[in-house]
Amino acid sequence: MKTISSANMRELDRRAIEEFNIPGDLLMERAGQGVAEITLDILNARMADTVLLIAGTGNNGGDVFAAASFLAEADMHVTVWICGSKQKIKGDAEYHLKKMIRRGIHPIEVAKDEDLSLERTPAVIVDGLLGTGAKGAPRGFMNELIEFINEEARRSFILSIDIPSGVDADTGIAEGNAVRADLTATMCLPKTGLIRPEAVPYVGNVEVIDIGVPDILKELAPGNMEAELIHRANLRVPHRSNEAHKGSYGHVLLIGGAVGTAGAIAMAARAALRSGAGLVSVLTPEEIYPIVAQAAGPEVMVHPVPHLEKLTLDFSKDWKKVTAVCIGPGLQPNPELIETLLQQCPVPLLLDAGALCVSPDQIAQAKCPVVLTPHPGEFERLFGVPVTDRWAQAKAASDQTGQTVVLKGAGTVVATPDYKLGVNMSGNPGMATGGSGDVLAGIITALLGRGMEPFEASITGVHLHGLAGDIAAEDLTQESLIATDIIRYLSEAFRMIRFS
Numbered sequence: 221m222k223t224i225s226s227a228n229m230r231e232l233d234r235r236a237i238e239e240f241n242i243p244g245d246l247l248m249e250r251a252g253q254g255v256a257e258i259t260l261d262i263l264n265a266r267m268a269d270t271v272l273l274i275a276g277t278g279n280n281g282g283d284v285f286a287a288a289s290f291l292a293e294a295d296m297h298v299t300v301w302i303c304g305s306k307q308k309i310k311g312d313a314e315y316h317l318k319k320m321i322r323r324g325i326h327p328i329e330v331a332k333d334e335d336l337s338l339e340r341t342p343a344v345i346v347d348g349l350l351g352t353g354a355k356g357a358p359r360g361f362m363n364e365l366i367e368f369i370n371e372e373a374r375r376s377f378i379l380s381i382d383i384p385s386g387v388d389a390d391t392g393i394a395e396g397n398a399v400r401a402d403l404t405a406t407m408c409l410p411k412t413g414l415i416r417p418e419a420v421p422y423v424g425n426v427e428v429i430d431i432g433v434p435d436i437l438k439e440l441a442p443g444n445m446e447a448e449l450i451h452r453a454n455l456r457v458p459h460r461s462n463e464a465h466k467g468s469y470g471h472v473l474l475i476g477g478a479v480g481t482a483g484a485i486a487m488a489a490r491a492a493l494r495s496g497a498g499l500v501s502v503l504t505p506e507e508i509y510p511i512v513a514q515a516a517g518p519e520v521m522v523h524p525v526p527h528l529e530k531l532t533l534d535f536s537k538d539w540k541k542v543t544a545v546c547i548g549p550g551l552q553p554n555p556e557l558i559e560t561l562l563q564q565c566p567v568p569l570l571l572d573a574g575a576l577c578v579s580p581d582q583i584a585q586a587k588c589p590v591v592l593t594p595h596p597g598e599f600e601r602l603f604g605v606p607v608t609d610r611w612a613q614a615k616a617a618s619d620q621t622g623q624t625v626v627l628k629g630a631g632t633v634v635a636t637p638d639y640k641l642g643v644n645m646s647g648n649p650g651m652a653t654g655g656s657g658d659v660l661a662g663i664i665t666a667l668l669g670r671g672m673e674p675f676e677a678s679i680t681g682v683h684l685h686g687l688a689g690d691i692a693a694e695d696l697t698q699e700s701l702i703a704t705d706i707i708r709y710l711s712e713a714f715r716m717i718r719f720s
């Protein structure tokens with residue numbers, strides 16, 4: 221999904237209001253309704269009813285007042301704080317402030333530390349301090365409020381409206397204090413700063429709220445050409461037809477595992493199965509074969525290989541029906557094997573972990589489409605430079621190899637030559653746990669095996685992986701989340717995206 225600058229967003233709002241006669245207070249009402257719906261989902265999941273909404277005196281605060289009215293209507297326990305004086309609130313924000321007060325919610329003006337006390341711990345805190353109209357580092361008491369929110373983040377879910385307050389909507393830079401949100405609900409189109417690497421510590425996941433700006437205006441609005449947000453609204457997984465059989469969904473082959481890392485290849489295989497692959501085969505060293513077969517489960521066809529380093533694959537005979545290959549999870553680095561595969565594999569090939577041991581030149585000479593899934597350490601090993609600029613380096617790596625590069629980490633980037641970068645914001649720090657990457661490799665391989673293009677398979681896989689991790693963390697906590705949980709929650713993630 222394209223991202224937009226704050227100036228272009230203002231222009232978009234102006235045109236919606238002036239050319240399409242959509243009143244500004246209606247746009248704000250829809251913004252508030254969207255925020256309220258997300259808040260209700262989180263409250264329901266947490267079986268709670270207490271929410272604190274914190275407003276600034278601009279229109280970002282206006283969204284708060286509109287949301288508070290909806291939440292009160294839904295019988296939630298609502299508290300609204302205003303940073304500063306009510307007198308400063310004008311226009312659409314004032315309209316929604318008055319409407320909220322008529323509904324019986326009386327906001328509290330907070331201006332000193334003693335004001336920051338609550339009777340009940342809120343399950344959700346909504347941050348509507350600063351939006352696209354913010355200039356520079358937060359000033360005055362807003363700083364205390366941002367620190368308060370960040371402190372409460374241990375107990376409460378933090379939902380930022382439009383952008384996390386303190387983060388610049390265009391550059392993603394926080395010049396001073398900034399809210400660290402779990403989720404940012406952005407209006408109409410995601411703001412350019414939200415996906416910048418600088419903003420990753422603050423933004424959390426990104427939801428986009430439709431505030432009723434006509435599609436034609438959204439299409440015409442100039443977006444940022446450098447990168448796009450990977451968002452579930454734009455992702456499509458091929459629909460399973462009624463007359464399908466298991467051969468219709470691809471046969472993926474995964475190669476990997478070693479003594480001590482048998483689980484890696486087993487997890488990749490299970491993730492591929494749970495991501496819709498029709499058939500999943502695994503080749504793994506003989507000495508760990510029984511462990512892999514057991515861990516992968518009865519649905520996976522596991523084959524022992526006496527000497528993996530001497531493996532040869534006949535793609536015209538035994539492996540004729542294979543539709544995608546993944547090599548690397550749990551694998552000992554083995555450059556000759558990877559070189560051979562790059563030359564001989566006739567179907568999309570995903571190189572992960574131990575398979576990321578060849579030179580960029582060798583990858584550039586591959587006879588098949590390749591997807592590389594390095595984390596920053598593997599990226600450095602592969603391309604010889606530490607990762608300091610995720611976007612530029614992922615792009616350069618993809619240009620150099622002519623292949624799709626998935627640079628993992630918070631704010632995973634997917635780069636493909638001649639195309640914009642895709643930036644993923646789903647996922648959470650709980651997923652920084654052993655095996656998480658193996659699961660991702662399995663998911664993307666399954667999607668490649670079903671015939672999706674490398675870029676589409678990669679952005680879809682990365683997003684699903686993050687979504688599954690987020691749903692799992694909601695149930696299990698980030699601390700307790702482990703890689704196999706991501707597989708377990710994949711079905712919930714698939715429910716959230718569309719099928720074509």
Ligand SMILES: NC(=O)C1=CN([C@@H]2O[C@H](COP(=O)(O)OP(=O)(O)OC[C@H]3O[C@@H](n4cnc5c(N)ncnc54)[C@H](O)[C@@H]3O)[C@@H](O)[C@H]2O)[C@H](O)CC1
Binds near residue numbers: 277283350353383
């Ligand atoms: N325009 C629309 O139709 C819609 C906008 N929506 C929401 O509105 C905000 C943008 O609102 P705006 O009033 O332009 O700005 P802010 O609320 O972000 O803040 C302006 C407010 O804050 C003061 N201020 C500015 N910088 C600082 C600072 N560094 N420290 C402290 N205070 C600061 C300034 O003086 C103003 O009073 C947008 O993000 C949406 O959330 C709705 O979506 C509906 C449509």
Ligand SMILES: [K+]
Binds near residue numbers: 350380385
């Ligand atoms: K905000």
